[in-house]
Amino acid sequence: MVRRLRPVGLDFLRSAPVRPAFTAALSASPRAVYRALAEDVPGWVRWFGAVTEAVPVRDGAGRDVRLRIGVRFEETILAADAFTRYAYRVDVTNAPGITALAEEWWIEAVAGGGSRVRWTFAVDGPPAALAVTRAARPGLHRSFRGAMRALDRTLAAG
Template sequence: MARRLRSVELDFAGSAPVRLVFTARVSAGPGAVYRALAEDVSAMPAWFSAVTAARSLDGGAGREVRLRGGVFFRETILAADPGERYAYRVDETNTPGPGALLEEWRLVPSGSGTLVRWTMASEGPTGFRRVMRAARPGVGQSFKRAMRKLDRRLAATATA
């Protein structure tokens, strides 16, 4: 059953009680990475294996994302700055625990590629916060694998 989370704004990415922040470098430029994140939403499962389905909603103002294990998120896009930043908050989910969730993707030119910084900001009861902190290594590995797959995918489309 879906439940509503607290509505947060962009500043939550820096002030949340739990912030998981990961970085990786990809060979593609910021514009290509941004398009993969923000415009080619339905292809996300091809490069982020935790995601089983993703689709844009409301003409791109929102998204619905489904993860392995049956978890789903209904999200509102808070920032869509091409080549720079993509951020969204979770408005509804079927997972217990979180009181608020926000994710922010920052894209910074780095040599001939892009430094991708992903921040997962959350709040919830003590038990949830402990679980999120304990999950940091696994989430980090999932992110690194996703960035390697995205890098290969973008390189293949650039040469096609």
């Protein structure tokens, strides 16, 4: 069943009841990482194993994303700050339980070259949905870690 979620803004990324966040070090520059995240949306399928389709929509103001597990997201971009931050909220999904969802990617330069990437996954919903999200934290972390390794390899290969 497809349903509309509560629209949230950037403040939700700091106030959501569940906000797992993960970091990774990449050898790629912040510029290259940002471009892969925000500008090459269809390219997500090459490096983020959970993603089977990612399409920019509404002249780049949103994205339609499909995951291997059958979940679909219609998203609105909340922030696209060149080479530092990319954030979006989910407007419509078939994922059960959740009432609001936003994600944020922070990218910062690392001394000596490379980048540090932090991904925050902010969720609200009834207690059962929040418990499932908390329990999914190790899986989200594995997915993120694998995606960042694959992204770094993809960017190194050109």
